[in-house]
Amino acid sequence: MKIKVSRRAHFNAAHRLYNPKWSFEQNEEVFGKCNNPNFHGHNYELIVSVTGEIDPETGFVIDTKVLKDLIKSEVEEALDHKNLNVEVPEFKELNPTAEHIAVVIWNKLRPHIDTDKELEVTLYETPRNFVTYGG
Ligand code: NI
Numbered sequence: 001m002k003i004k005v006s007r008r009a010h011f012n013a014a015h016r017l018y019n020p021k022w023s024f025e026q027n028e029e030v031f032g033k034c035n036n037p038n039f040h041g042h043n044y045e046l047i048v049s050v051t052g053e054i055d056p057e058t059g060f061v062i063d064t065k066v067l068k069d070l071i072k073s074e075v076e077e078a079l080d081h082k083n084l085n086v087e088v089p090e091f092k093e094l095n096p097t098a099e100h101i102a103v104v105i106w107n108k109l110r111p112h113i114d115t116d117k118e119l120e121v122t123l124y125e126t127p128r129n130f131v132t133y134g135g
Contacts, residue, residue, distance in 0.1 A: 004120075005060075006049040007067045011080035014039040015096040018085075039083060044101070045124035046075065048109065052117035061117065074108040098125040102133040110135065 017034035018027050027035045034040070048071055050062045082088055084096040090104045102123040113119050124130040 002051050002053060002118075003061055004049050004051040005062055005064065005067070006047050007064055007071060009046045009048065009068075009071045009076065011044050011046065011076050012041060013044060013079050013082050013084050014041045015084040015091075016040070017095055017097060019095060039085070042125050044079075045127075045130075046071070046105065047122040047124075048105075049120040049122070050113055050117050051120070052114070062113070070109060070112050074112065075105050078108065079105075098123050098129065098131045099133075101125075102131045106133050106135060 015034075016036060016039045017031040019030070022030075024035075048067060050067065052061045054061055079088060079101075084091045084101070088096075091100070094100050094104075102121050105123065106119060106121045109121070110119055118134065120132060120134040122130055122132045
């Protein structure tokens with residue numbers, strides 16, 4: 001029997017959506033206000049879910065304290081109050097869309113989760129826009 005355990009987290013970050021291969025006009029057309037050269041911020045909401053068997057000794061799939069600390073060290077310390085384009089190495093060459101941020105977060109967390117457990121990341125860029133990545 002597998003069961004999913006989730007932890008919600010939050011971070012603020014700034015970004016600019018921009019494809020350097022395109023003209024400013026084309027970027028403006030595709031990314032609109034998100035192409036603002038002076039960047040803009042989002043209040044990102046993150047849900048990290050781990051699915052696996054319940055450990056018969058602890059009754060846990062994963063200790064939520066462990067998951068909380070992992071999100072803090074791997075995600076919040078790397079992304080919170082950062083300019084993603086400028087300060088986060090993963091986005092030097094990667095457009096920091098919600099899709100790409102979710103994949104980067106998943107890649108940061110995956111090595112720290114037991115291989116027999118599934119990891120899923122849901123990232124809300126706005127209360128209405130969110131993406132989910134499960135590897
Ligand atoms: Ni944006």
